[in-house]
């Protein structure tokens with residue numbers, strides 16, 4: 001192949017092209033990115049979280065130690081906070097010995113020498129109260145860490161201590177043993193590693209958060225997906241319930257069949273974005289739940305069934321809802337002394353604004369009258385009060401053959417600056433639709449490709465699917481003037497709790513397993529540019545089927561002055577290529593080459609970076625079969 005790059009014809013492209021989409025699906029938050037180790041710490045699990053499963057209740061993950069000498073009841077008589085109505089009442093008839101044990105999320109993984117912050121809210125209901133011993137136990141019941149607190153107050157009081165683990169144990173449990181017989185009320189029982197990402201209190205699991213940071217994402221979309229708009233009006237995420245002291249946050253049923261404590265809430269999302277220098281992109285419901293219905297069941301990637309009556313937030317309640325949206329902008333950006341919500345942000349520990357620039361309204365909603373009416377009201381209100389914020393609308397759900405017509409019409413009519421498109425497709429779709437955005441009208445709203453992935457139903461991401469994503473992204477960079485942002489399918493999936501495939505990163509309590517698609521995203525994220533340099537690729541009269549399997553994109557990173565050449569070869573044979581950088585005069589011809597390659601079915605391939613001497617503005621490179629290469633010519 002000959003690749004002739006026309007540097008003089010370069011065009012500016014978005015500098016937010018590669019981001020990430022975080023949704024609390026597949027146990028991505030509780031039991032995942034959020035570092036809390038106690039499951040059901042708030043005793044708020046309810047059968048309704050999980051299709052009326054009676055075993056999924058306030059005692060889930062809790063058990064009695066020495067059950068003959070103690071009783072556990074769940075009460076709501078005098079809670080710690082109205083948003084957190086259930087608490088445990090532990091009656092200990094014979095002490096010491098009886099207690100309460102939590103089994104964590106598939107166990108509690110602890111590391112020798114690591115320190116863990118233990119805390120609980122407790123009060124004495126009967127008796128004098130006294131010392132409560134806290135123990136980390138291994139699977140044989142041996143103690144691998146111990147500490148104590150005192151519960152002696154008749155009113156709710158938080159108690160804290162630190163437990164140091166004395167062994168590496170991947171499946172430990174935590175036990176609480178009152179040393180004095182009596183009746184105790186307990187709530188918000190927490191065990192938190194001191195080692196979190198950047199040492200943040202109430203922070204994120206360090207290895208997972210670092211893996212995300214390594215993608216160098218320019219933005220994070222959160223908290224969903226479907227979680228953002230919920231599967232009924234009462235399941236809409238409601239950002240205000242996710243901030244403030246943990247005990248006052250409003251837990252929420254997760255439509256993916258579990259419970260959200262919302263310990264990872266809006267403050268923590270904003271903080272993490274700041275920590276990794278990614279723009280926050282919160283997505284709020286457009287006043288309607290999933291597909292505007294009361295019932296919406298996701299069975300698999302291929303089947304989305306939404307039924308029930310169409311409906312949204314009643315029109316008479318829309319003013320209040322719109323105010324919530326405006327309040328979010330004030331919470332993120334408002335003055336810490338002069339605004340109510342800015343003050344709340346400051347009280348949470350962040351006086352400086354978070355500098356919010358984008359807000360998503362709606363997620364894959366059907367563009368019905370119910371949607372249009374509510375979206376228009378919200379959009380107009382935000383545009384009027386906060387013209388500085390870029391609102392991202394939605395063009396609806398994608399099914400094979402959809403053209404998103406109604407969504408585009410509405411967005412164009414209202415002048416929405418950007419719209420969110422989603423598509424989960426077969427690898428062939430990405431190969432055959434590389435001209436998808438070439439055809440987009442540059443006078444219409446810009447595009448945020450908020451969810452996409454190449455997948456073959458039932459199969460894990462592999463080199464073949466990942467390379468089709470890499471190939472398609474060459475066309476996205478080419479269209480980086482109309483596509484402003486992209487983010488892959490769900491980010492995180494916990495092994496054993498995966499409701500959705502494909503995902504970018506799989507994990508368990510001790511390991512993080514990035515997929516090959518992750519490495520494609522990383523190679524784009526770490527090597528993005530601000531200017532696209534068009535190139536002509538000639539493949540010696542090869543048929544269309546061959547030409548479509550080779551992709552090239554050349555960008556310039558203006559800040560560093562580097563030229564970046566991306567080459568994708570989806571053919572089973574190597575492709576010898578000659579690359580000519582016309583109109584470029586290199587100060588320094590040294591480069592690095594990052595290569596991701598493997599058999600099409602490989603799931604374990606990883607990119608390898610090595611020095612690469614190009615010698616000048618014209619150089620040769622042989623693309624291996626099934627490969628994605630990034631050649632970065634450093635000028636900085």
Ligand code: AHR
Pocket residue numbers: 023025224225226227363364422451489490500
């Ligand atoms: O990513 C999983 C789901 O796919 C998201 O919640 C939704 O936006 C889409 O249907």
